[in-house]
Amino acid sequence: MGMFDRKTQQENPEVAECDRQLASLASKQQEIYLNIGRVYAEKNTVEDAKGTPYGEYMEELVRVAQDTEFYGKRRLAVQGLRKCEKCGNILVLDSAFCNKCGEKLVPLFQGGASGQKVCSKCGTPYQEGTVFCTSCGNKLD
Numbered sequence: 001m002g003m004f005d006r007k008t009q010q011e012n013p014e015v016a017e018c019d020r021q022l023a024s025l026a027s028k029q030q031e032i033y034l035n036i037g038r039v040y041a042e043k044n045t046v047e048d049a050k051g052t053p054y055g056e057y058m059e060e061l062v063r064v065a066q067d068t069e070f071y072g073k074r075r076l077a078v079q080g081l082r083k084c085e086k087c088g089n090i091l092v093l094d095s096a097f098c099n100k101c102g103e104k105l106v107p108l109f110q111g112g113a114s115g116q117k118v119c120s121k122c123g124t125p126y127q128e129g130t131v132f133c134t135s136c137g138n139k140l141d
Contacts, residue, residue, distance in 0.1 A: 073108055074123040082108050093122065093136075 040054065041061055049058040076082055082091055084098040084105065097104055107120035116125050117140075124135035132139055 070109070070123070077108060077122040 037057075041058065044054075044058070046055070046058045046062055049055045073082065076090070077093055080093045082093050082095070082105070083089070084091060084101060084103055086103040087098060087101040089098055089100040091098060091105070093108075095105055109118045109120050109123045117128065118125050119133040119136060119138050119140060121138040122133060122136040124133055126133060126140060130140055
């Protein structure tokens with residue numbers, strides 16, 4: 001009889017509706033948790049979070065933001081482009097000044113994700129002792 005009872009419950013439209021509502025509420029709960037975390041991250045710094053249960057998460061969030069910025073620049077550089085840091089205008093990679101706001105452009109890359117050495121012009125990673133970038137030909141530091 002037990003198997004028959006379970007089958008009847010699964011086919012019951014009211015049970016199915018309760019399941020949909022429970023799934024919807026679980027999804028809303030996850031969204032609220034995400035929003036709480038987002039608000040906390042926007043209102044606090046890594047220093048504020050040190051020594052709290054959120055400290056490691058805030059540090060990781062900063063690392064992810066830095067890597068995201070690096071790979072965004074790298075993606076444009078591979079296409080021969082770069083973005084002006086002041087106004088956001090998209091420019092040719094070897095531009096010295098922004099043709100929209102006039103800002104003097106600094107080397108695009110200072111260091112790679114996770115501290116690897118990268119070409120300051122195009123962001124291509126390179127090994128110690130390499131003299132010229134294999135991607136763009138730039139003389140390396």
